Amino acid sequence: MKKTSRRDFLKLAGATGAGLLACGAGNALANEGLQVNNEELGMLYDATKCVGCKACMSACKRVNSDYGSLSYEKAKFDEDGLWDAPSDLSGSTRTLIKLFKESEKRWSYVKYSCMHCQKPSCVSVCPVSAMTKEKISGIVDYNKNTCIGCRYCQIACPYNIPKFQWEKAVPQIVKCDLCKATNLREKGITACAETCPAGAIKFGKRKDLLEEAHQRLKDAPDKYVAHVYGEHEGGGTNHLYLASMPFNKLGLPEIKPEAPAEFSEKIQHTIYKGFIAPVALYSTLCFIAVKNMKKHQGHDDDHKKGDK
Amino acid sequence: MGHSEEFQKLEGKIFTKSFFILLSVVLLGFYFVGVRYVKGIGAVSNMSDGYPWGIWITYDVATGTAIACGGYAVAILVYIRNRMQYHPMIRSAILTSMFGYGLAGFSVMVDLGRPWNAYNFFIPSKWQANSAMFEVALCVMAYSTVLILEFLPAILTSIEKSKWDRMNAIRNWLHPKIAPDKKTMEDKLEMVRLGAAWLNPRLNKVLIFFIVLGITLPTMHQSSLGSLLLIASTKLHPLWHTGFLPLLFLLNCVFIGYSIAILESIISSYSFKRPFEIEELSGLAGLIPFVTVIWLTVVIGDLSYRGQIHAALKGDFYSGWFMTEFLLVAGGSLILFFKKCRRSARWLFISASMIVLGGALYRFNVYLIGFNPGQGWKYFPSFAEVMITVGIVALEILGYKVFVALFPVLPNMDLHGGHKKKGHAKKHKGAEKPLPQTEAHAH
Ligand code: SF4
Ligand code: SF4
Numbered sequence: 001m002k003k004t005s006r007r008d009f010l011k012l013a014g015a016t017g018a019g020l021l022a023c024g025a026g027n028a029l030a031n032e033g034l035q036v037n038n039e040e041l042g043m044l045y046d047a048t049k050c051v052g053c054k055a056c057m058s059a060c061k062r063v064n065s066d067y068g069s070l071s072y073e074k075a076k077f078d079e080d081g082l083w084d085a086p087s088d089l090s091g092s093t094r095t096l097i098k099l100f101k102e103s104e105k106r107w108s109y110v111k112y113s114c115m116h117c118q119k120p121s122c123v124s125v126c127p128v129s130a131m132t133k134e135k136i137s138g139i140v141d142y143n144k145n146t147c148i149g150c151r152y153c154q155i156a157c158p159y160n161i162p163k164f165q166w167e168k169a170v171p172q173i174v175k176c177d178l179c180k181a182t183n184l185r186e187k188g189i190t191a192c193a194e195t196c197p198a199g200a201i202k203f204g205k206r207k208d209l210l211e212e213a214h215q216r217l218k219d220a221p222d223k224y225v226a227h228v229y230g231e232h233e234g235g236g237t238n239h240l241y242l243a244s245m246p247f248n249k250l251g252l253p254e255i256k257p258e259a260p261a262e263f264s265e266k267i268q269h270t271i272y273k274g275f276i277a278p279v280a281l282y283s284t285l286c287f288i289a290v291k292n293m294k295k296h297q298g299h300d301d302d303h304k305k306g307d308k
Numbered sequence: 309m310g311h312s313e314e315f316q317k318l319e320g321k322i323f324t325k326s327f328f329i330l331l332s333v334v335l336l337g338f339y340f341v342g343v344r345y346v347k348g349i350g351a352v353s354n355m356s357d358g359y360p361w362g363i364w365i366t367y368d369v370a371t372g373t374a375i376a377c378g379g380y381a382v383a384i385l386v387y388i389r390n391r392m393q394y395h396p397m398i399r400s401a402i403l404t405s406m407f408g409y410g411l412a413g414f415s416v417m418v419d420l421g422r423p424w425n426a427y428n429f430f431i432p433s434k435w436q437a438n439s440a441m442f443e444v445a446l447c448v449m450a451y452s453t454v455l456i457l458e459f460l461p462a463i464l465t466s467i468e469k470s471k472w473d474r475m476n477a478i479r480n481w482l483h484p485k486i487a488p489d490k491k492t493m494e495d496k497l498e499m500v501r502l503g504a505a506w507l508n509p510r511l512n513k514v515l516i517f518f519i520v521l522g523i524t525l526p527t528m529h530q531s532s533l534g535s536l537l538l539i540a541s542t543k544l545h546p547l548w549h550t551g552f553l554p555l556l557f558l559l560n561c562v563f564i565g566y567s568i569a570i571l572e573s574i575i576s577s578y579s580f581k582r583p584f585e586i587e588e589l590s591g592l593a594g595l596i597p598f599v600t601v602i603w604l605t606v607v608i609g610d611l612s613y614r615g616q617i618h619a620a621l622k623g624d625f626y627s628g629w630f631m632t633e634f635l636l637v638a639g640g641s642l643i644l645f646f647k648k649c650r651r652s653a654r655w656l657f658i659s660a661s662m663i664v665l666g667g668a669l670y671r672f673n674v675y676l677i678g679f680n681p682g683q684g685w686k687y688f689p690s691f692a693e694v695m696i697t698v699g700i701v702a703l704e705i706l707g708y709k710v711f712v713a714l715f716p717v718l719p720n721m722d723l724h725g726g727h728k729k730k731g732h733a734k735k736h737k738g739a740e741k742p743l744p745q746t747e748a749h750a751h
Binding site for chain 2: 088089090121124125126127128129130144145146147148149150151152154155156158160162163164165166167168169170171172253255256260261263264265267268269271272278281282285286288289290292293295296
């Protein structure tokens with residue numbers, strides 16, 4: 001009798017645990033929707049205005065090289081060391097201009113740098129809070145003095161933005177921080193936006209940038225793809241894009257409007273809410289194990305008595 | 309609980325040929341670890357910004373700890389489901405878990421770019437409870453400590469019983485001038501022995517609470533190892549990216565754990581030339597299909613719920629890996645449904661290997677094979693990278709061999725045979741019919 005009830009209890013406990021994990025999965029589907037803060041700082045990059053001079057790239061390196069651990073890169077073809085030729089964002093390069101060519105007539109420049117997400121995956125996963133999102137400015141910042149170099153932020157970022165310094169014995173993560181400690185602090189604007197001679201990068205609050213972007217779409221609907229990239233992608237980003245070509249061709253991935261971090265956090269929270277589940281699990285197991293042990297010990301003693 | 313006589317040391321030499329072969333593999337691995345610290349991770353590994361986690365995380369951490377779940381799985385069986393007849397298996401299972409986790413921790417230190425900052429895990433203001441990795445890290449550290457505590461009785465017992473032959477031999481070998489005085493040394497050693505004798509029964513009293521902690525913690529972090537990849541919704545192939553990742557990883561480590569306990573027992577019986585513990589093994593094997601069937605059901609149910617069954621049957625790269633993983637686990641479990649196979653060491657070995665391979669492949673699929681960061685990224689581990697992992701595994705085997713010779717870990721054969729005669733086994737056996745003694749030792 002006793003044995004059956006304990007077994008039932010075990011089953012119940014097991015089922016509850018599994019149910020909890022399953023619940024997490026279910027809960028994640030119900031999206032509560034996250035609050036978008038349009039007061040945050042961001043940039044609007046208009047690919048149709050960009051002339052590909054790469055002044056933003058060199059300005060970024062000039063301004064942030066010490067603070068952000070950036071350096072010039074030598075390409076494979078460049079034996080004499082005459083170019084700064086990064087082939088992608090890297091441990092030495094925070095922002096980059098690329099040129100997508102569909103045909104000889106149809107091409108588009110595109111700029112890569114951190115999107116400064118509204119709900120950044122990198123911040124959500126960093127185990128030691130080395131990635132943080134500033135409350136007011138919305139800047140997603142990185143602190144190398146706490147980073148343990150686990151590279152989980154790289155796994156998590158859907159835009160593949162954080163880069164790691166693979167060749168260094170003392171490496172760090174490299175990514176755009178809107179010149180937070182350099183140009184933004186000194187001049188109130190990012191170095192790339194300040195330098196751009198074509199007005200392709202506009203710096204400002206997200207709400208103004210969105211308004212401007214939609215105005216441009218309205219004024220010249222033939223020129224653009226009718227979409228502001230970053231308005232809804234992955235819960236919204238503060239770095240916004242306008243372009244004349246489909247964004248996925250420019251290397252900007254198609255991302256659903258739900259922030260990936262919402263999904264994962266909801267599951268994690270369901271399981272670990274108030275740490276109740278683990279504590280309950282532990283105490284239940286203790287109860288069972290101690291009882292089992294007592295029974296067994298009594299049993300052992302009986303034996304010894306019997307043997308003697 | 310006077311369980312110590314239940315276990316015995318393995319007689320025989322430590323410094324055999326295989327010892328030195330393993331040792332040279334370990335040394336080669338550590339040479340590359342040295343290179344990594346001097347020249348950076350890029351110098352030894354093929355990891356990139358697209359594939360920031362390579363085999364060190366995928367194998368050593370995500371898969372290695374599942375393979376090290378033998379201790380967890382057997383502890384559930386013994387202490388929670390009250391099957392005391394499996395108690396003889398527990399020490400060797402815990403020992404492998406201890407090495408498995410310890411070395412996973414070691415490879416994390418090789419893998420981390422800035423390991424000197426790891427102290428931030430202990431600073432509350434830096435805690436980040438949203439991060440599955442934070443949870444995994446704390447749990448794994450706590451669990452490794454618990455494993456050491458669980459193993460401590462074995463060490464304490466052998467200190468208590470030790471005659472210090474080796475120490476005395478070393479003393480005699482040293483030059484009389486530098487050798488410590490015989491009397492003082494004996495006194496000191498006696499102190500150590502008394503300390504151990506004092507600690508041992510006290511530890512035994514509270515041990516059960518650590519053992520239970522040793523069951524709770526893996527439940528938490530094994531599921532969180534699945535949660536780690538929840539965030540990668542755009543990169544992980546839909547065959548594997550699901551909200552059920554934590555549940556699947558938890559079930560996965562349980563069936564891998566039982567299968568590994570079987571494999572380990574068969575292999576160590578074979579290589580140390582001891583009789584097979586077929587009685588325990590077949591009972592253990594009977595449990596595996598329950599877990600695998602739940603796992604397989606969740607996998608299929610989830611795929612059909614998300615409308616991804618077609619992706620599984622597509623016949624492309626991803627579906628191929630998925631099918632391999634799935635069929636290995638399903639096939640291995642199928643074998644165990646036959647009672648005859650559960651009684652044969654060979655079939656047990658085959659099916660347990662299939663299940664471990666399939667289960668491990670599942671983890672590889674989630675962490676590496678099904679992970680696609682976008683166009684233009686490729687990953688295949690480099691030689692040095694593989695050698696670091698191989699070196700770490702070799703160290704694990706080496707440590708196991710040394711430990712079973714130094715401490716009472718393996719089941720005591722004399723007592724073990726007589727163990728059942730006492731009638732323990734029968735009483736707790738439940739459904740399984742005990743096997744006649746002769747058959748159990750037929751091999
Ligand atoms: S783009 Fe990537 S690195 Fe930048 S905030 Fe978003 S998740 Fe973080
Ligand atoms: S690499 Fe650094 S910043 Fe990125 S998740 Fe790990 S600790 Fe955080």
